[in-house]
Amino acid sequence: xxxxxxVTLPCLALAAVTLPARADxxxxxxxxxxxxxxxxxxTLTPDGLTHAGDVVGIEAVVNALGEVVDRxxxxxxxxxRPLGQTISPMPCLQDTKxxxxxxxxxxxxxxxxxxxxxxxSFQFNFYSQDNARQNQxxxxxxQVLSCAAGGVDAGNGSRITVSGPGVAFNDAQTPRQIGRxxxxxxxxxxxxxxxxxxxxxxxVTVTGGIQQNPADYLKGSVVPPYAYGDMAQFHDNxxxxxxxxxxxxxCRRWNGSADYQGSVGEGLWEFxxxxxxxxxxxxxxxxxxxxxxxxxxxxx
Amino acid sequence: MALTGRVAAVTRALVLVAATAxxxxxxxxxxxxxxxxxxxxxxxxxxxxxxxxxxRFVAKIGADDLNSDLYDxxxxxxxxxLTNGARVSTxxxxxxKIVVAAxxxxxxxxxxxxEFKGGRLVPLDKPGPEHAFGPDLTPDCRLLFEQTHGxxxxxxxxxxxxxPETGTTTVVASGPTVSGGSWGPxxxxxxxxxxxxxxxxxxxxxxxxxxxxDPQVADVGDTQWGKAGWIAMAVxxxxxxxxxxxxxxxPTSGQRSTLDGWLPLAWSPAGDQLLVRDAAKGTTLAxxxxxxxxxxxxxxxxxxGTVWDAVxxxx
Numbered sequence: 299x300x301x302x303x304x305v306t307l308p309c310l311a312l313a314a315v316t317l318p319a320r321a322d323x324x325x326x327x328x329x330x331x332x333x334x335x336x337x338x339x340x341t342l343t344p345d346g347l348t349h350a351g352d353v354v355g356i357e358a359v360v361n362a363l364g365e366v367v368d369r370x371x372x373x374x375x376x377x378x379r380p381l382g383q384t385i386s387p388m389p390c391l392q393d394t395k396x397x398x399x400x401x402x403x404x405x406x407x408x409x410x411x412x413x414x415x416x417x418x419s420f421q422f423n424f425y426s427q428d429n430a431r432q433n434q435x436x437x438x439x440x441q442v443l444s445c446a447a448g449g450v451d452a453g454n455g456s457r458i459t460v461s462g463p464g465v466a467f468n469d470a471q472t473p474r475q476i477g478r479x480x481x482x483x484x485x486x487x488x489x490x491x492x493x494x495x496x497x498x499x500x501x502v503t504v505t506g507g508i509q510q511n512p513a514d515y516l517k518g519s520v521v522p523p524y525a526y527g528d529m530a531q532f533h534d535n536x537x538x539x540x541x542x543x544x545x546x547x548x549c550r551r552w553n554g555s556a557d558y559q560g561s562v563g564e565g566l567w568e569f570x571x572x573x574x575x576x577x578x579x580x581x582x583x584x585x586x587x588x589x590x591x592x593x594x595x596x597x598x
Numbered sequence: 599m600a601l602t603g604r605v606a607a608v609t610r611a612l613v614l615v616a617a618t619a620x621x622x623x624x625x626x627x628x629x630x631x632x633x634x635x636x637x638x639x640x641x642x643x644x645x646x647x648x649x650x651x652x653x654r655f656v657a658k659i660g661a662d663d664l665n666s667d668l669y670d671x672x673x674x675x676x677x678x679x680l681t682n683g684a685r686v687s688t689x690x691x692x693x694x695k696i697v698v699a700a701x702x703x704x705x706x707x708x709x710x711x712x713e714f715k716g717g718r719l720v721p722l723d724k725p726g727p728e729h730a731f732g733p734d735l736t737p738d739c740r741l742l743f744e745q746t747h748g749x750x751x752x753x754x755x756x757x758x759x760x761x762p763e764t765g766t767t768t769v770v771a772s773g774p775t776v777s778g779g780s781w782g783p784x785x786x787x788x789x790x791x792x793x794x795x796x797x798x799x800x801x802x803x804x805x806x807x808x809x810x811x812d813p814q815v816a817d818v819g820d821t822q823w824g825k826a827g828w829i830a831m832a833v834x835x836x837x838x839x840x841x842x843x844x845x846x847x848x849p850t851s852g853q854r855s856t857l858d859g860w861l862p863l864a865w866s867p868a869g870d871q872l873l874v875r876d877a878a879k880g881t882t883l884a885x886x887x888x889x890x891x892x893x894x895x896x897x898x899x900x901x902x903g904t905v906w907d908a909v910x911x912x913x
Binding site for chain 2: 344398399427428429430431432433434435436437438439441476477566568572
């Protein structure tokens with residue numbers, strides 16, 4: 299028995315020290331969080347197709363001060379699932395009424411979070427409208443709209459504190475964004491947002507919807523919910539929408555959510571019509587934000 | 599005050615120098631008038647000369663061509679904002695009516711024909727809140743506008759007119775190279791086509807007869823036909839570059855004249871004066887008389903941004 303304890307106790311002690319994103323066993327204050335810092339690039343083609351690259355980055359383990367104490371490589375494949383076969387429960391829908399020049403790019407970019415204790419998916423839809431506007435010289439513009447939705451469910455002691463999608467036009471220099479929307483405030487049970495293209499005659503309304511447990515807050519910004527330089531540099535061209543637990547930045551281990559939580563946002567970008575092909579091939583950065591911690595002092 | 603007086607005096611002197619230089623430059627059937635000499639660049643002038651032009655001015659003004667608002671302008675320098683965040687693209691008007699193509703959030707950020715009524719933009723009653731561009735109105739409020747159909751690789755543009763008296767919408771011109779239109783002084787429609795070989799202007803008369811004009815430059819835009827007969831248009835010396843000059847053409851006599859450094863905004867109701875803005879910053883406003891298309895007279899300065907488009911209505 300003593301021999302067993304001699305082996306087991308050091309192992310437990312080692313695990314308690316090395317396990318990331320946990321609540322401090324000596325107090326209820328969470329002193330480790332995991333933050334997903336990964337993004338992918340999707341390019342669009344004039345004939346209406348998406349080409350999504352892998353999602354690459356890290357899961358950063360940060361302490362209560364937000365300082366990175368560990369980096370775990372993260373990679374996920376964007377799934378080229380045909381429309382209608384996604385696992386995402388929060389579709390972006392377009393209500394087309396035959397508008398000329400409207401394109402819905404297929405397939406939507408779907409990428410799954412498939413960690414041991416955190417499961418979820420994020421979906422990014424892209425649409426464009428040719429000849430959206432014309433200036434006094436008869437020069438036209440094209441607009442690109444992205445509807446991004448998604449969220450994460452946690453289990454086995456893992457609790458979510460941030461969850462939601464982000465998308466940005468892949469240009470950190472020239473502001474192209476003309477509109478963005480997300481839900482703000484207390485989380486309703488289900489809701490939707492829409493932005494752009496819903497002109498009174500022959501309009502197209504792109505609506506992103508989501509259902510989730512009504513708890514805490516929905517937020518959005520042009521910058522990510524936590525430090526993540528790769529997406530933050532696109533703040534002039536970005537929309538980030540997320541669910542956030544009200545305990546942040548100092549959570550206790552009974553805080554966070556073990557339910558499905560996420561958000562939905564839409565962004566609208568405008569380009570000279572002559573620049574359309576270049577804009578589509580420059581592409582859009584997409585990301586899923588997820589911050590979670592382990593509420594179990596012995597690990598999750 | 600004293601400083602302002604000194605600046606005005608210096609400016610008047612410089613403008614006098616410019617005018618004298620132009621007088622000695624002479625004129626010909628086809629001439630290029632170097633309106634502002636090197637020492638008096640458009641955009642640098644802050645003083646105005648002479649009486650303000652008579653009439654009412656409504657303009658699209660803002661720092662960004664695609665993010666501008668509607669202003670009521672009293673020359674030389676009163677700019678009263680009429681809209682906020684309206685994303686006005688183009689403006690047209692007739693006595694008692696201002697019609698814009700604007701793309702604010704309420705209309706899904708797409709150009710939609712709207713009327714400025716009761717202090718705000720409202721969807722156009724007739725022919726309706728169309729997704730359309732470039733409204734232009736005759737003095738008796740007949741509407742001309744443009745629409746596009748088809749996908750990017752197969753776009754057909756249409757120039758349409760709408761007669762509020764009969765409720766009739768007529769397609770005046772259509773085709774993949776049609777790029778804009780404006781009313782002529784006697785019911786004609788001026789249609790701009792951007793052909794691979796360069797821009798062409800079609801004068802479409804009410805009976806349907808058409809006359810083609812060749813501006814003989816890389817590109818033109820913002821074509822406007824004054825009541826006195828002159829057509830003014832912005833000239834692009836090179837494609838994909840900002841416009842740099844105003845070209846005047848008389849479709850009857852074939853006369854041409856170029857005004858460097860200035861872009862057209864609006865003809866006066868009588869068609870004898872053209873309101874122009876400097877091409878560099880777009881904040882200095884001047885008028886050009888049809889009696890001397892090479893001479894500008896400063897009439898105002900915008901302190902609220904570039905003046906992109908305007909209508910000039912009777913007082």
